[in-house]
Amino acid sequence: MSPEREPIAVIGTGYVGLVTAAGFAELGNEVYCVDVDADKVARLNRGEIPIWEPGLEELVARHRDRLHFSTELAPALEHARLLFVAVGTPPTYSGDADLSAVSAVVDAMPVSDRHALVMKSTVPVGTGAAVKRKFVEQGKNGFRYVSCPEFLKEGAAVTDFLNPNRVVVGDDGDWAGDAVVDLYSPLNAPLVRTDIASAEMVKLASNAFLATKISFINEIANVCEETGADVSEVARGMGLDERIGKHFLRPGVGYGGSCFPKDVSALKQLAGNSGYHFQLLTAVIEVNELQKRRVIGKLQKHLGSLVGKRVALLGLAFKANTDDMREASSLVLAGRLQADGARVVAYDPVAEDHARELMSGVEFADSALGALDGADAVVLVTEWPEFAELDWDEAAKTMAGRIVIDGRNFLEPARVTGAGFAYEGVGRGG
Numbered sequence: 001m002s003p004e005r006e007p008i009a010v011i012g013t014g015y016v017g018l019v020t021a022a023g024f025a026e027l028g029n030e031v032y033c034v035d036v037d038a039d040k041v042a043r044l045n046r047g048e049i050p051i052w053e054p055g056l057e058e059l060v061a062r063h064r065d066r067l068h069f070s071t072e073l074a075p076a077l078e079h080a081r082l083l084f085v086a087v088g089t090p091p092t093y094s095g096d097a098d099l100s101a102v103s104a105v106v107d108a109m110p111v112s113d114r115h116a117l118v119m120k121s122t123v124p125v126g127t128g129a130a131v132k133r134k135f136v137e138q139g140k141n142g143f144r145y146v147s148c149p150e151f152l153k154e155g156a157a158v159t160d161f162l163n164p165n166r167v168v169v170g171d172d173g174d175w176a177g178d179a180v181v182d183l184y185s186p187l188n189a190p191l192v193r194t195d196i197a198s199a200e201m202v203k204l205a206s207n208a209f210l211a212t213k214i215s216f217i218n219e220i221a222n223v224c225e226e227t228g229a230d231v232s233e234v235a236r237g238m239g240l241d242e243r244i245g246k247h248f249l250r251p252g253v254g255y256g257g258s259c260f261p262k263d264v265s266a267l268k269q270l271a272g273n274s275g276y277h278f279q280l281l282t283a284v285i286e287v288n289e290l291q292k293r294r295v296i297g298k299l300q301k302h303l304g305s306l307v308g309k310r311v312a313l314l315g316l317a318f319k320a321n322t323d324d325m326r327e328a329s330s331l332v333l334a335g336r337l338q339a340d341g342a343r344v345v346a347y348d349p350v351a352e353d354h355a356r357e358l359m360s361g362v363e364f365a366d367s368a369l370g371a372l373d374g375a376d377a378v379v380l381v382t383e384w385p386e387f388a389e390l391d392w393d394e395a396a397k398t399m400a401g402r403i404v405i406d407g408r409n410f411l412e413p414a415r416v417t418g419a420g421f422a423y424e425g426v427g428r429g430g
Contacts, residue, residue, distance in 0.1 A: 005029045008183070009076035009083045011105055013040060013069070015051055015157065015258070015324070016120055016150050017086030022056060023161035025063035027186055032076040033069045044069040052323035052350050055158040073108055077115065082179055084148075086120040091262050095269035097124050106134055113142030116176035120150050122203055122263055124270050128170070128196035144176035147196045149203035154257060155321030164189040170199025204270070207263040208281060213248040214255045215287040221251035221427025222294070231427025232409060251426040253381060253407040254291040256318035256327035261288075292332045295405055296340065298424050299377055302403045307341030310400065312375040314368055315382020316348035316355040323351040325358055329407070330381045334362055347371035349384055369395060376401035383410040392419035 007030040010021040021031045035041050040050055047064065049057045060067060068075065076083060087101035102121060109115070119128065128147050135143045147170035152160045167184045169191065171177025181191065192202065221231040231251050239246030255261070264281055271278040296306075303309055318328040325331065328351075334344050338361055345363040348355060352364055365371035368387060372378055372395045380387060388410065396402070396419045404416050406425040416423040 006081070006179075006183075007032065007079040009034065009080035010086055011035075011073075011076070011083060012086035012088070012101075012121070013037075013044060013050075014086065014088060015053065015154060016152060017084070018044075018049070018051065018060070019053065019056060019152055019157040019161055020084055020086060020120060020150070021067060022059040022063065023158065024183070025066040026059060026162065028066075029183075030066050030079065031068065032079055033067060034071070034073055034076050035069070036071060038071050041069045041071050053157050054155065054321055059158055077110065077112075081115050082118050082176070082183065083109075083115060084118045084120050086150075089121050089123055089262075091265055095265040096273075097122070097262070097266045099123060099127065102127070102131070103134075106131055107138075109135075109140060109143055111140050111142070116144035116146055116179070118146045118148050118176070118180055120148060122149065122207075122259070122266075123200060124266055125197050125200040125204065126270075128200060144172075144174055145196065146171045146176050146180050147199035148180055149199060151203070151206070154324055155319060162187065166190045166192055168192045168194070168199050168202050170194050170196040172196070204263050204267040207259050208267045208284075210248050211255055211260045211264045211288070212280065212284050214252075214260075215284040215291075217249045218251045218254065218291045218426070219287055222291075224427040229427075234427075251409065252291075253295055253329040253333070253426070254288040256329050257322075257324060258326045261285075261327040289332075292329050293336060295333055295379055295407060296336050298405050299337075299342075299379070299403070300340075302422060302424075303376060303401070305341070306337065308343070309341075309376045310343045310345060310374055311337050312365075312371040312378040313344060313346040314371065314378060314380045314387050315384050316346055316359075317351035317382050320382055320384050323354055325351055325354045328355075328381075330355070331358060333379065333381065334359055338362075345371050345375065348382065349386060351382075369398070373398045375399050377403035377405065379405040379407055380410055381407050383408040387411070392416055392421065396420050 005028040008024055009032040010017045011034045013033050013035040021033050025031050043050055085105055089097040092098050128145055132145050149168055164187055167189045169177055169180050224231040235249040238244050239249050268278045268281040313330055316330040318324055337344050345365055347365040347368050368390055392415055402421045404421045404423050409425045413423045
């Protein structure tokens, strides 16, 4: 790429920060990455990637000479004028976003008229205005601020960065906004340049709408189970309407991950703090929680009491192609199963290490067939590709029971029932 591309800084090296840094390195930028976690920085300097994301390790390795990792802010301030903020904003007990990490970044900034914070972290509407007020209070009036929300899907984040469906830039119409627009220009993505508050709302509204779509199709799936309709056929018919579209019409055991649960709750809380009761999002959240628990009812229908029953969970990460366990449905399922007296055995090809930190009393197997050995029932939780190739005839030889709950409608029912199992998907009425 062009050697004229300016150096940038990225503060925070989690999913968003590390992918953003590697992506800009691919475009030809020198990138100065800053993180307060000294162990993580040391690992990155050794070439170790602390997260599992397809293509990321190769991208970081390819541009190792352009990526600089440090716990110190000074090198970033010296070399870069645009400082991309990608720190965590987890939910608090109230549902509001915890902005303590963002505040720490703001406080750490020096007085400057040549730097700008570019907010990648998902923050409530009004954060930009609050940051600018804080800059004024701290005598940092010259520091610029830009909202540039991320739209990276875990499991496809590298591809999403290099082939974005839009770039949103919210700014005050100054040099900082121009510089961010220029930075993204080689990607030739549709540009939405707007005010800061609207840019902040674009991210929250987008995720809330997608979560709503998931909860809606899950409700339709539940009605299909009562009426004998097949939700897969219903979704196929709905998706051909361009006003609806086919995406996010796959029912399952509910959404999870680092974005949807947090952003839906944050938008609901933001509305409440502003004096508006967002009734729709209240229902979206409730449906998502109930959806996870319907699996327990299906198991009880077949097994009766779950006390002493051995239940296998296939997949633990909140979705395939990631090791992220944040708000994963498997956490709720394992907890409920254990509370009902079941013994839980689990297998995930990637997320086991993270799962072990969050799950107690769960037995971990080293393969899918190993997890099924002696199980009374199995629940497919995450749609890892290898599960589609599972040998159900072989599984039948070692399982104690014959119950398969497909929580993602991922398996081929005929293959499962042909091996002698009772199969239940989501919304596949019979």
